[in-house]
Amino acid sequence: MANKKKTTIKDIANVLNISAAAVSKALHDDSRISEKTKKAVKQVAKNLNYQPNHLASALRKGKSNLVGVIVPRTNSNFFSSVIQNIEEELNKEGYNIIITQSNESYKKECNNIDTLLFTQVDGIIASMANETVNLEYYEKIKSKGIPLILFDRGENDLNVDYIGINDYDSSHMIVDHLVQQNRKRIAHIGGYKHTRIFNNRIRGYVDALKKHNLPQDNDLLIESSLTTEDGRAKMIQLLKLKDKPDAIYVAGDYAALGALQVLNEQNIKVPEEIALVGFGNEPFTAMVTPTISSVNQHSAEIGRLAATTFLEHAKKEVITQSLNKKILNADLIVRDSSKKN
Amino acid sequence: MANKKKTTIKDIANVLNISAAAVSKALHDDSRISEKTKKAVKQVAKNLNYQPNHLASALRKGKSNLVGVIVPRTNSNFFSSVIQNIEEELNKEGYNIIITQSNESYKKECNNIDTLLFTQVDGIIASMANETVNLEYYEKIKSKGIPLILFDRGENDLNVDYIGINDYDSSHMIVDHLVQQNRKRIAHIGGYKHTRIFNNRIRGYVDALKKHNLPQDNDLLIESSLTTEDGRAKMIQLLKLKDKPDAIYVAGDYAALGALQVLNEQNIKVPEEIALVGFGNEPFTAMVTPTISSVNQHSAEIGRLAATTFLEHAKKEVITQSLNKKILNADLIVRDSSKKN
DNA sequence: GTTTTTTGCTTAAACGTTTAAGCAAAAATT
DNA sequence: AATTTTTGCTTAAACGTTTAAGCAAAAAAC
Structure with a gap:
């Protein structure tokens, strides 16, 4: 049989x-x-x-109908939602996706690129690892002549499409909100400056302080890897200051969680003594006590846009990689950790 | 140029x-x-x-060196960790993986199977959607003569490999622990009986009660979709009982979270009045207040085993799909929600 | 110094499609 | 009725590899 x-x-x-x-x-x-x-x-x-036989037709047509996706990790709601929407959009047009994770490692990311190129994908949609400082390796993709679309982490000066939110404005939104809550010493636990989006958040923070005539204190601006562990460490560092902050804006939810843990452990009342705002709107921000205010990045929209941007390239005969940035506005979700009491 | x-x-x-x-x-x-x-x-x-050119060599060799992975969703720590380990193990042997999500939908799952077969994968590693009641569609994979390995959800009577934890024993572990904490009325918010692993958890729960000479009360055994929302609903249902439980064992962490939210909202002291144990050891169980006791499913080991099981098949010339169940023992992680006070 | 074996290649076919080019028969146009 | 156009196919080549079979030259064995 x-x-x-x-x-x-x-x-x-x-x-x-x-x-x-x-x-x-x-x-x-x-x-x-x-x-x-x-x-x-x-x-x-x-x-x-x-x-x-897909292999045969792909070989003959010189087109695999596969699109590679590279994300730092999949176990974040943001990335998994982006992926889901990319997939939905591309499936409609007969494309399938191959998902790879870099685990925040530059080396793994380079590996993933090689893997995807080897598999003859028709395009790559990627968000960069924390470790990735420059886009040199991504040039490999461009030199193969296949479309490359970056999202979230990966704003760039290369001639490459990018989909993301307005990080600069988001920082303004957060600082505005905290000022409204009568906060005077607002600290920022930011990501590494070398990553454009984190640099934009830092710039936004600094400019927003200026706008409100709040003095900028170097002790209150800290770069971090934004892991939960590092969030704890940076929070402890901030609490050692003579002149403590009365609000903390953390550029990532996981680090915000770490900060909150420390605050809870030291019986510092949130938001009464110190208000807290995270970034990313991970589901757990609504689960912890107190719930953490955060920024919703419109993952679904980002995913859809990344997919349609790829499709635009794919439909053209000639590959014209033109700088095409699509910047969305994010929403601030105010929760208990920064709510007026 | x-x-x-x-x-x-x-x-x-x-x-x-x-x-x-x-x-x-x-x-x-x-x-x-x-x-x-x-x-x-x-x-x-x-x-x-x-x-x-991978396509050309794959076509010629009749082998794509791609393995398909189907999971209900990737934004769970369990699945993302399983995937990561599958990938690591398979990469060593020159295989790449294609990840697809069913989003807990049976229809999407069937779609995914077709997609993967179309892409000429050399094997499929899958965990079934909640909706999936029978493995009929999976027969398609077997009939193509490519190896199929199921894990977690997907214990089966088909002649197919399976990797999972001992759900029956895990229930015993949990009940034993709760009895040790002097709990007398232990409720179980379980998954749907039609899924083997949830049925095993239910059987373990029932038998463990018997073992400890605790009467089994039908009001205390409830089937659920195990979402956070449904966890809330089932918890509310339990609290309406005249004779309330003093401990709840929930077969999934997300539902346990919902249950905890209700308990917190109603100012019921956890664990003093009602103890709570979840299942899956999702990271948020250690983030919420109080932290939730849960069962660690050894995702890394499951991933590795799924991969090596596939490789065993792949290395053989003849495809001998033999029933090969690998059952691991899980660990109970005791946290505040069920700790002796 | 002849025979056998080994080395280092080549030729040609194959994997399963797609597609350009071509051709006979049918249909439409004059 | 002769010519042109359209229809409905066929043939053959191509996509980029891999691999079985083969063959001449070099090396080894006698």
Whole structure:
């Protein structure tokens, strides 16, 4: 019963005594094939349980209909939601996606790029690892002539598309909100400056302070890897200051969680004594006590836009990689950790 | 400057005035090619920036070196960790993985199977959606003659490999622990019985109660979809009982979170009045207040085993799909929600 | 110095499609 | 009725590899 040999286009051709080419055309509804033949071919295909060999057609057409996706990790709600929407959008057009994770490692990321190129993907949609400082390795993708679309982490000066939120404005939103809550000493636990989006958040923070005539204190601006662990460390560092902050804006939710843990442990009242705002709107921000205010990055929209941007390139014959930045506005979700009491 | 045309094996052959076959063999270190030629070929390959065309070799060899992975979702720590370990293990042997999500939908899952088969994967590693009641559609995979390995959700009577934890024993562990904390009325918010692993947890719960001579009360055993929302609903239902439970064992962490939220909202002291134990050891169980006791499912080990099980099949010439269940013991992580006070 | 073995390649076919080019028969146009 | 156009196919080549088979030259064995 073991139907080992897969049925090919030739098998169908043999049954009907026509050429393989005719079968191929019939299956693709070529106008030069009679309706009668098309029906017959499709019937036989069904009977023999024919499944097209994707490798063969991809080889012949020079196009795999696969799109590679590189993310730092999938176990974050943001990335998993982006991925889901990319997939949905691309599936509609007959593309499938290959997801790879860099685990925040530059080396792994380079590996992933090689893997995807090796698999002959038709395009790559990526968000960079924390470690990734420059986009040199990504040049490899461009030099292959396949579309590259970056999102979230990965704003760039390369001639490459980018989808993200307005980080600079988001910082303003947060500082505005905290000032409204009568906060005077607002600290910022930011990401590494070398990553553009984190640098934008820092710039936004600094400019917003100026706007409100709040003095900028170097002790209150700290760079961090934004892990929960590092959030703890940087919070402890801030609490050692003589002149403590009365609000903390953390550029990532995981680090904000770490900060909150320290505050809770030291019985510092949040938000009464110190208000806290995170970034990313990870689901756990609504789970912890107190719930953490955070910024919603519109993951679904980012995913959809990344996909459609790829499709625009794919549909063009000529590959014209043009700088095409799409910047969305984010929403501040105010929760207990920064709410007026 | 646009190096549009990719360099092929033939280009290398032309440069060196040897045949394409010789180049192919040289690149694969065939013993019948001289060291001198090999060196030359590799040098030229490097110079021309040669990248093998995976599609062509896959087509010729009848083997794509791709393995498909199907998970209900990636934004859970369990699945993302399993995936990461599958990938690591398979990469070592030259395989790459394609990750797809079912979003807990049976229809999407069937779609994913088709997609993966279409992409000519060499095997599929999957955990089933909540909705998936039977493995009928998975027969398609078996009938193609490619290895299928199920993990976590997907224990089965099919002749298919399975990797998972001992759910029955885990329930015993949890009940034993709660009894040790002097709990007498232990409720269970379980998953749907039609899924084997949840049924096993239910059986373990029932048998453990018997073991400790605790009466089994039908009001205390509830089936649930195990979402946070449904966890809330089922908790509210339990609190309406005249004779309330003094401990709740929830078969999933997200539902346990919902239950905890309700308990907190109603100012019911956890664990003093009602103790709570979840399942899955999702990171947030250690983030919420109080922290939730849970069961660690050894995601890394499950991932590794799933990968090596696939590799065992792949290495064999003949596909002998034999029932090969690997059952791991899980660990109970006791946290505040069930700790003796 | 002849025979056998080994080395180092080449040739050609194959994997399953797609597609350009071509051609006979049928249909439409004159 | 002769010519042109359209229809419905076929043939053959191509995509970039891998691999079985083969063969001449070099090396080893006698």
